[in-house]
């Protein structure tokens with residue numbers, strides 16, 4: 001077999017370990033997963049109802065164009081349906097953008113650390129990954145701008161950032177976007193947008209409306225609690241959507257996912273409850289971590305970076321020690337944050353469980 005040569009440079013995405021695997025491995029009855037920035041609560045009951053109703057139609061293909069969902073998303077966010085792309089998670093949208101924009105000789109620029117998919121898709125295309133260190137825990141817009149060359153076709157910017165949770169005000173992002181060459185597509189990845197508590201949180205969409213080389217990505221995986229069904233969406237120039245339509249498989253978003261996302265979108269006001277739960281959970285974790293003498297990065301998201309170097313256990317062993325005790329967190333080292341763990345905000349009981357297990361390591 002002769003695989004394409006640049007595959008040798010790709011590091012496969014390492015996902016958080018599933019709960020059942022940890023239960024079996026350590027013989028545990030109770031395991032709490034705070035590793036993948038998932039919603040701690042199941043989807044709304046109304047969403048589950050539409051999913052079960054759709055079971056009867058599963059002998060049919062889903063709508064290949066996601067017409068209803070695109071129309072609802074366009075309506076909600078002030079776009080035209082032709083400007084909406086819907087994918088099997090926003091991961092799929094990131095992949096498509098790499099397919100239509102990258103090839104050997106081109107470059108993609110993003111922060112280091114950043115969401116691991118950016119590097120994987122860039123390398124899989126044989127393009128060059130240009131990684132720009134963060135300024136503290138935040139994206140360094142000046143350094144990112146300086147890293148752009150005539151060969152840069154993609155620039156991924158996550159706000160709030162993953163894995164740090166740091167947030168940049170949109171006026172700064174707007175000035176940055178305006179300075180980019182037209183051939184460089186700015187992908188504003190807003191996977192955690194709905195958790196942001198800042199006034200300007202929706203301004204990324206305004207930037208997208210003004211600048212044709214800006215794509216905004218969002219997802220139903222986080223606050224909507226639908227990551228198991230896989231639906232992400234994006235707003236872009238219609239030419240980007242046309243290009244994407246040439247590379248995507250026709251039925252990429254399954255029927256249950258389309259119906260669930262559409263229903264979830266109609267329950268927008270209920271997101272307040274989830275946002276409040278996350279806000280209180282962040283506060284609970286901040287207070288608990290402070291009491292344990294552990295430093296953390298203040299977050300605008302549903303996860304946070306915690307510095308565990310203060311514990312007697314070596315930082316790299318903390319995830320394993322927590323796992324043995326029934327808590328799955330994300331090790332910092334593979335995320336280029338050695339000395340840290342990344343923890344998702346859970347329910348109050350889950351957050352307490354994490355804090356209790358961390359205190360056992362003291």
Ligand SMILES: Cc1ncc(COP(=O)(O)O)c(C=O)c1O
Nearest residue numbers: 089090091115162191219221232
């Ligand atoms: C920054 C960022 N972008 C995109 C995604 C992908 O989300 P999904 O494919 O579930 O929509 C994630 C998932 O964790 C993420 O952290």
